[in-house]
Amino acid sequence: MNDDQELCLCFHVSRRKVMQYIRVNRPKYASQLSECYGAGTGCGWCRPFLRRLMEQSCSLEDTEIPNADDYASQREEYRKKQRGEPRQDD
16 A cells, blocks of 8 residues: 555545654544544444554564555455345355
8 A cells, every 4th residue: 555545444544644743743643543534433344544654653673555446345345244134255
């Protein structure tokens, strides 16, 4: 995933926006990233990725996030699971 692709698909928040928010505001908790254009407050799919970005900001490791198409399809499966719909492979 490049920096300009959306991390929070509900509120269209890019990885670049989240990383900039972390650099400028230096939040102590991942939940504070919700102040970055509402990231993580919609369906919840991006919360694990937001936590990883927070952890990355404290280390020198790069967080691996799938490409945009895979990310969106995995989110769709996550949303179906939340709604109790059967998975595609069932």
